[in-house]
Amino acid sequence: MLYKQVNPNIMLSLLEENDAEILFNLVTANKAFLSNWLSFPSATNHVEDSKSFIKKSLFRFVNKEGFWAGIWYKEKLAGCIGFLYFDWNVKKTEIGYWLGEAYTNKGIMTQTCAAMVNYAFHELELNKVEIKTAVKNIKSAAVPKRLEFKHEGTIRADERIRDTFHDREVYGMLREEWENGSSYYL
Numbered sequence: 572m573l574y575k576q577v578n579p580n581i582m583l584s585l586l587e588e589n590d591a592e593i594l595f596n597l598v599t600a601n602k603a604f605l606s607n608w609l610s611f612p613s614a615t616n617h618v619e620d621s622k623s624f625i626k627k628s629l630f631r632f633v634n635k636e637g638f639w640a641g642i643w644y645k646e647k648l649a650g651c652i653g654f655l656y657f658d659w660n661v662k663k664t665e666i667g668y669w670l671g672e673a674y675t676n677k678g679i680m681t682q683t684c685a686a687m688v689n690y691a692f693h694e695l696e697l698n699k700v701e702i703k704t705a706v707k708n709i710k711s712a713a714v715p716k717r718l719e720f721k722h723e724g725t726i727r728a729d730e731r732i733r734d735t736f737h738d739r740e741v742y743g744m745l746r747e748e749w750e751n752g753s754s755y756y757l
Contacts, residue, residue: 577686581679582643583652585632590641591622593648597671604672608708608732628653642670642683649674652683654691663699664691668714675710681717688718692746699745705730706738715742719752
């Protein structure tokens with residue numbers, strides 16, 4: 572996926588090095604908001620940190636290991652979404668995502684995730700997509716619930732952010748379930 576128009580207002584595209592400053596500014600402006608649930612904002616202190624992240628993502632894309640895309644809402648960078656890994660043997664992946672606070676509660680992430688799930692099943696021919704969210708991150712967990720993912724369990728103390736351990740919920744969707752039952756299936 573180099574570019575995907577999700578709807579007239581939302582577009583996904585692979586992050587490129589010339590996006591580093593825009594990405595850095597979005598993360599910096601939302602550092603307190605994002606740091607509640609994610610560890611990377613505290614490690615993003617210079618534009619070079621964002622540039623390094625983008626270079627690694629492009630390397631992973633070329634090597635079919637995963638990738639991150641920018642979420643553009645009305646032509647402004649609103650956040651990121653990505654495939655954290657590809658397990659080609661089991662034919663599965665995990666989606667990770669985040670939005671700047673001003674872009675929440677607009678349906679952006681649900682529509683963007685649906686586009687990524689469709690891409691995973693139809694372009695990459697994967698069999699399973701997972702989404703993991705912190706137990707207490709209700710807004711993030713609402714996305715897989717709206718997309719009718721199945722709750723598969725809770726992983727205790729699965730992530731450490733600052734000095735707090737967070738349990739994470741695991742949600743999964745199989746290709747057959749998506750094609751036979753999701754209203755987001757394209």
